[in-house]
Amino acid sequence: MSVDPSSIPNFGGQPKKQAPAQQGQPGQPGKPAGPVIPDQNLVKQLLEQMKLKFVVDKEGDLAAPWEKFRTYFMFRGEKEQQIFSVRTFYDRPHGIEDKARLLEVIDDWNRRTLWPKVYTHTNDDGTVRMIGEAQMLIGTGVALEHFVSSTVSWVRASIEFDKWLVETLGLTKDAEEGAGDGKPSEDG
Template sequence: MSIDPSSIPNFGGQPEPQPGAGPTGPVIPDQDLVKQLLEQMELKYVVDDEGDLAAPWEQFRTYFMFRGEEEQQVFSVRTFYDRPHALDEKARLLEAVDDWNRRTLWPKVYTHTNDDGTVRLIGEAQMLIGVGVALEHFVSSTVSWVRASIEFDKWLVEQLGLEADAESGDDKPDQEA
């Protein structure tokens, strides 16, 4: 199976290309399909020690994971935001992520407190894929989830008055990975 480039949503305000011919029935996405999509989106990626795909940015990493067996298989896009927050900031973080979670569909964001007392944020979106999904739905959802993960980081910086990254290219993958 291959992804028709015209099926990748364009959120830049320009008209979207007309969809091309693609599979007519449901597909069961796999890691190769996600790699192809990331390449078409011009995003760098790595495969970690556990076999998961990850796209690194300057302040976060987005993982593309398949979990479960056959009909119960889930595709998860999980973003780990690397900016550490102090434990005494957790209440403020919770207020911010609760606001984000009420206002948006994805990613749903939650906190994780490390053993050293630092608090980090994690965003997640999931799709049940075990019985198959429309290729166009899979592609548009995955692209939307990646872009929303990027937008969350920008939104959080703005909401909490955090120092912006040294480089202005927050929305570009980290070229050092």
């Protein structure tokens, strides 16, 4: 099973060249393709076609790193209950005193958008970080086109959330100066 590059949605940017319409599996023109059970190899192909760098972590999950966050592509569960999860860990630390404001802001995001659903995690040292997540039940199979378009949309929405958060919280100055990245400044 492979990803047809023409099935990757184009959300702006350069228009894609349209490939001839392909319905069904090879040798069965006009018939819809049957469901597939996605796996890590399919996600790797999709990430390669999206020109995204990725690594496999020590738990065996795929991760695509960005400057201020990491997006993981995970398969959990058994057989018919298997779930595909796209989970983004936003690395920008926030103080515990900011948690109430963060919850207000992400509640607004969660009300207005479908994904990722975002929540906070408070570390033992009191720093608060955000996590975004979207999931799909895949154990009984899904249409390849649905899997591809959902995964692409989730990745792009994760990127958009980070941009939206920077704008909403007024972190633009921090982003430009490199402050707020958890590292002490040179000035002391």
